[in-house]
Amino acid sequence: MTITVVPPAPSTLEGYNFAYLDEATKRMIRRALLKAVAIPGHQIPFGAREMPLPYGWGTGGIQVTASILGPTDTLKVIDQGADDTTNAISIRRFFTRVAGVATTEHTAEATVVQTRHRIPERTLREDQIIVYQVPQPEPLFRLEPRRMETKRLHALADYGLMHVRLYEDIARLGHIAKAYDYPVMVNRRYLMSPSPIPAFDNPKMHRMPALQLFGAGREKRIYAIPPYTEVRSLDFEDHPFRPIRAPHACALCGSRDTYLDEVITDDAGGRLFVCSDTDFCAERQADSAKEAAE
């Protein structure tokens, strides 16, 4: 009896079109993307496909990424700021297998960054594209349940409702309590949900040199912010928008101006504040180690 040795799975899968989606689907998504870029902040419906992962895991972001990816691109995937969490690893591996593109954990090396819940701390460049995974594209969702009516409100730029919500926060709690998915006005026209990034990241969207694309798979909507577009967080004149961050320094790299995660270290109340952007934190640690060695 001979034992057949199963060869290890090839790094790229055979039988799939480049980047998983068929070309007709990609073309449809690219047309939606062009439309979205032409009308910054406006939600464009598109025919989202079934993807080999569940809704809520980034089906919208993956489809956008698949449509813009070329063989020479370098992909970085962020999940809650980290490069080494399940979602980030599996999406990166997915594109390695179906597109054979290079992947990286370093923001500076990437040409396409797909992200969930964070914008990298390092400023993005003009030759980079950031793709957001969006669970709920409609900023007025909690305030107005009828889709027809929210479309009308967007068409008429009738956004008093969102300010009523912020008013309520201040009246009840003394400050605007929304800490993530903080609504923004894009190009002074469309109210937009920035996907659940922390409010801390909102100022980074303002006049960002990189193209920002947003994909919502379950809700079947795409929207975009072209480079150097004005993005303003909603606020009141006497209660200005403030990006919220934990008032600590990162325990690993000592940074005082990055967004921090609170990590529980034991069951005796021990806790640690570390940078949420793992790549940025590791770079800073490497830099300071190099300085110490010199």
Added chain:
Amino acid sequence: MTTPLLKATGLNLRFGAIPALVDVAIDVAAGEVVAIVGESGSGKTTLLRVLSGMMAPDAGDVLWLGQDVLAMGEAARRRLMRTEWGYVHQNPRDGLRLGVSAGGNVGERLMAVGARHYGNIRAEALSWLAKVEIDASRIDDLPRTFSGGMQQRLQIARTLVTHPKLVFMDEPTGGLDVSVQARLLDLIRSLSRELGLSVLIVTHDIAAARLLADRILVMRRGQVVEQGLTDRVLDDPQHPYTQLLVSSVLAA
């Protein structure tokens, strides 16, 4: 006579076989309170909805300061609705946001027209709550914890906060008990006099019409059967239906 704020001519509307409006003409001058009375199903509320642009008639024109309301775009009409017009619904639950505090309800129209200063919005809300006799301590309470009369007063405050020129009121006292009705009528009268407001009020309550209105229109089966100064119409009704209506009021 000065040119009317609102002028409607030749309004016709049918719901299938039922004539809801038949050749209705109406005009409202600045600072005038006009009451529309009639039995239920006579087309009072339909007339109000057509005049406020919420419903399109089969034929006829509605002019606001010479501008055709029905030909306006929706954006322009909405702007009108939240600046120069106001609409007080019969049921305050239709006009209020029940999940938003009283202050937020009053402030909504201000924010919709671009107010972005929290302190000013709140001060304005407080002053309007005082005008409609709602205690300042209730400003952060939800309207669903208010009594029916308070909800109606809150709706009036919310409507008047942007100083509209014309307010449509659809039976604002319906469903309230008599003493609350009396206070509400008193409030509407004093506010409209104080602010020089034009009011178009739909009611089936003849007594309310006499108290508030300068002029009165009597409707029946979609037709205006009689109109004129309130006292003239009520003291000397000409049309048989108006006579019936006036004689059927119980003298308290």
